[in-house]
Every structure is written in C-alpha cells, then in structure tokens.
Amino acid sequence: MSDKTTCAVVGGGPAGMVLALILARAGVDVTVLEKHADFLRDFRGDTVHPTTLRLIDELGLWPKFAALPQSQLRKGTFEVSPGHWVTMVDFERLRQPHPYVAMVPQWDLLNLLADAGNAEPSFTLRMSTEVTGLLRDGGRVAGVHYDGADGPGELRADLTVGCDGRWSVVRRDAGLQVREWPVGFDAWWFRLPRREDDAIYTLFPRLAPGRAMIVIPRQGYLQIALLIPKGSDVRLRARGLHAFHADVLELLPEAGDMVYTITTLDDVKYLDVRMNRLRRWHTDGLLCIGDAAHAMSPAGGVGINVAVQDGVATARLLAEPLRRGVVTDRDLAAVRRRRVVPTAVTQALQRQIDKRLLGPIVRGDKAGGVPASLVRLVELVPWLAIIPGYLVGVGVRPERAPAFARRTPAGGGP
Numbered sequence: 001m002s003d004k005t006t007c008a009v010v011g012g013g014p015a016g017m018v019l020a021l022i023l024a025r026a027g028v029d030v031t032v033l034e035k036h037a038d039f040l041r042d043f044r045g046d047t048v049h050p051t052t053l054r055l056i057d058e059l060g061l062w063p064k065f066a067a068l069p070q071s072q073l074r075k076g077t078f079e080v081s082p083g084h085w086v087t088m089v090d091f092e093r094l095r096q097p098h099p100y101v102a103m104v105p106q107w108d109l110l111n112l113l114a115d116a117g118n119a120e121p122s123f124t125l126r127m128s129t130e131v132t133g134l135l136r137d138g139g140r141v142a143g144v145h146y147d148g149a150d151g152p153g154e155l156r157a158d159l160t161v162g163c164d165g166r167w168s169v170v171r172r173d174a175g176l177q178v179r180e181w182p183v184g185f186d187a188w189w190f191r192l193p194r195r196e197d198d199a200i201y202t203l204f205p206r207l208a209p210g211r212a213m214i215v216i217p218r219q220g221y222l223q224i225a226l227l228i229p230k231g232s233d234v235r236l237r238a239r240g241l242h243a244f245h246a247d248v249l250e251l252l253p254e255a256g257d258m259v260y261t262i263t264t265l266d267d268v269k270y271l272d273v274r275m276n277r278l279r280r281w282h283t284d285g286l287l288c289i290g291d292a293a294h295a296m297s298p299a300g301g302v303g304i305n306v307a308v309q310d311g312v313a314t315a316r317l318l319a320e321p322l323r324r325g326v327v328t329d330r331d332l333a334a335v336r337r338r339r340v341v342p343t344a345v346t347q348a349l350q351r352q353i354d355k356r357l358l359g360p361i362v363r364g365d366k367a368g369g370v371p372a373s374l375v376r377l378v379e380l381v382p383w384l385a386i387i388p389g390y391l392v393g394v395g396v397r398p399e400r401a402p403a404f405a406r407r408t409p410a411g412g413g414p
C-alpha cells in the first residue's frame with residue numbers, strides 16, 4: 001500500500017502531537033505514525049510546565065485540560081536539615097497565566113492533543129504503525145516505510161519529521177551525526193500502590209548517599225524512578241529483591257509494606273538515560289525535533305517542555321512553506337537555528353546537575369542535599385528561588401502558539 005501526505009510526523013509523543021495539531025490548524029495535510037496502539041506508557045514523565053500550560057490555553061484546550069486528574073507543584077521546598085525547610089524553586093512568582101507545574105499522566109495530555117487534532121479535517125493519526133525506514137527519491141527523503149495493522153506500506157510526504165524519541169529510527173536511517181555526552185546515572189522505573197492518606201510528593205528528588213529517587217503521584221499509585229549509577233543495572237539486579245526493597249525503604253520509608261507488592265524484579269524497568277544532540281537536524285526532505293534531535297536527561301523534568309516548544313517552533317516556521325508545497329534547506333535549517341540555543345543551554349544545565357549533584361550522589365561519592373552556601377543565599381534573598389523556577393518552568397526562548405492555531409474554547413474564554 002502506498003499513499004501520500006504533505007507532512008509525515010514519525011512518533012506521537014509531545015513533540016509530534018503538538019507539531020501535527022498546529023500544522024493541521026494551518027490547513028496542512030499531516031499524518032502522525034505512532035508505533036504503539038495507545039498512549040498508555042509509563043516511561044516519559046508527567047510534568048507539564050507553565051509555558052506548555054500557556055500554550056494549551058492559547059490553543060483553546062484549557063477547560064478540557066483543567067478537567068484532567070492532576071496535581072500542582074507550585075514550589076520546590078527542601079528539608080535542608082531535620083525540620084528546616086527552604087523554598088529553593090519558586091514557580092508562583094513567575095509572570096505566567098498558570099504559574100505551576102501540573103503533574104498530569106502523559107497519556108492524558110497526548111489523548112487531549114489527539115482529540116483536538118482529530119477535530120481538524122487535515123489531521124490523521126495512525127496508531128499501531130511503526131516506521132521501519134525512510135523512503136528515498138534519489139538522494140531526497142520522500143516519506144517512510146511502515147509496518148501497520150494492515151501490514152507493511154509506504155507513506156510519501158513532501159516533508160518527514162522525526163519525532164520518534166531518543167532511539168529514533170529516522171535519524172539513524174538518515175545517517176545524521178549525533179554528539180553524545182556521558183550521563184552518570186540510569187533509572188529504574190516502577191510503581192507502588194498509593195495510600196489515601198500519604199504525603200505530598202513532588203518531582204524534586206529524594207537524596208541519600210548512593211541513591212536518588214523521584215516519586216510521581218498518580219491516581220491510585222506512585223510512579224517511581226530510582227536513579228542508579230550508569231551501567232549498574234545488571235550488578236544491582238544480581239543483589240536480588242531483598243536488597244531492592246531495602247534501597248526503596250531507605251528513601252521512601254512511608255511506603256512501608258507497600259514495597260513488598262513488588263514481588264519480582266521483572267516489575268522494575270531499566271531505562272538507559274542518554275544525553276545527546278544532532279549536529280545537523282535535517283537533510284533534504286527530513287527534519288528531526290524533540291528527543292530525536294536531542295535526547296534530554298530527566299534532570300529538572302524539562303524534556304517534555306523542550307519537545308513541545310520544538311513542535312510549536314517547527315509548525316510556526318514550516319506551515320507556510322508546507323502550504324506552498326516547497327520546503328527548502330533554508331526553511332529546515334531555520335528550525336535548528338531557532339531551537340538549538342534553548343536546547344544547548346538546557347542540556348548544559350542538566351550536565352551540571354548530573355556532574356555536581358546526581359552523578360556523585362548515585363555513585364555514593366557524596367551525601368545528598370543542596371549545597372549549604374546556596375541554601376544560605378536563598379534564605380537571605382528568597383526572591384532568588386525564581387531563577388531555578390524560571391529555568392525549569394519557562395526555559396530559554398519560550399514559544400507561543402501562532403495566531404492561526406489559537407482558538408477560544410467553545411462556550412467562552414478559559
């Protein structure tokens with residue numbers, strides 16, 4: 001089977017879904033190919049940042065978003081010594097319409113974007129459709145080969161955008177060169193049942209020498225990332241279930257008996273954390289964005305936001321060339337020019353968090369905690385907590401929805 005679209009978007013993650021929705025609102029014929037049958041996956045974090053919240057609002061999706069199950073993180077307050085709490089990260093001071101991080105299961109956000117996309121006549125989402133390689137006309141990328149529910153096929157496209165994440169098939173097939181940076185940790189990813197009366201969990205890590213843990217509250221259960229030293233998965237698994245339970249209880253004593261609901265280490269998924277960036281983000285007929293162009297570390301929980309901003313910028317810059325039917329090398333290069341600085345700055349900050357905080361902690365080289373000098377400074381000038389709040393919640397060069405994509409929610413304003 002062979003068919004045709006104007007823009008083929010490979011991967012229905014945050015970058016791909018935002019890009020496709022905005023392009024469809026510009027009247028561009030766009031097809032998203034997503035390899036999974038649904039969005040119900042756990043490995044991608046749940047944080048929706050103030051700039052993404054503003055975007056959702058501008059797209060006219062706020063009432064539906066606000067109705068999703070979620071919790072709000074307004075401040076990052078750390079216990080710097082027993083009983084002594086200091087707010088180190090403050091989102092509330094940001095001049096944003098929604099100055100907090102919303103913790104929303106990512107599948108809910110992606111379903112919301114898919115519903116909005118399906119309302120546009122030029123939007124097509126094909127689930128259970130795995131892209132297996134690029135289709136070429138001479139040297140030019142002319143679409144993709146895929147394996148779908150009805151068997152293999154080809155989708156021809158004026159432009160193919162790789163939004164297929166850190167293990168991007170598209171970028172590998174295109175032979176785009178990747179620059180890798182070492183990361184000091186990997187993650188174990190698992191769930192524990194949640195008690196009704198449990199504490200307030202935040203996305204800020206719990207730290208102890210040799211371990212760090214991020215606990216994401218979801219309805220009925222806790223989604224947990226236990227950070228482990230890079231490359232130690234096999235060695236740590238070999239210590240067995242008992243040692244795993246002890247590790248978890250050290251950082252999350254309130255889990256109590258709940259920890260024993262994990263009865264096999266098969267329930268603990270290993271995530272190979274990467275940080276890299278493409279040197280060139282495009283080739284003739286193909287562009288990569290989101291994690292496919294720059295895999296982000298979980299540090300700071302900003303990867304979703306950066307991917308969303310990539311999607312917005314790409315749609316804004318390419319909607320007109322796509323409508324005209326001529327996308328030049330210059331048009332594609334403009335996307336990288338717009339997005340490389342925010343990405344590089346964010347990755348540089350993540351490398352510092354990795355090098356100075358998380359890496360040494362998970363290797364057991366130093367005790368957990370925020371440096372005492374920093375704590376004293378923020379206690380002296382509490383306003384300074386807005387700086388990490390801005391870097392995490394807004395980031396460098398935030399993007400706004402283009403005018404053509406904006407909508408007022410049915411029934412009035414947000």
Ligand SMILES: Cc1cc2nc3c(=O)[nH]c(=O)nc-3n(C[C@H](O)[C@H](O)[C@H](O)COP(=O)(O)OP(=O)(O)OC[C@H]3O[C@@H](n4cnc5c(N)ncnc54)[C@H](O)[C@@H]3O)c2cc1C
Nearest residue numbers: 011013014015035045131164165290291301302303304307
């Ligand atoms: C352990 C861990 C925790 C994290 N936690 C957070 C967090 O809390 N907050 C945060 O902001 N960021 C977090 N991140 C980073 C974040 O997950 C990514 O930066 C973000 O999801 C990138 O979005 P994306 O759309 O570019 O790619 P992805 O979210 O990876 O989406 C790619 C999509 O492409 C699909 N796909 C892949 N291959 C194919 C193919 N061949 N054909 C068709 N479809 C395909 C996938 O199924 C997927 O739906 C975390 C990362 C890790 C490793």
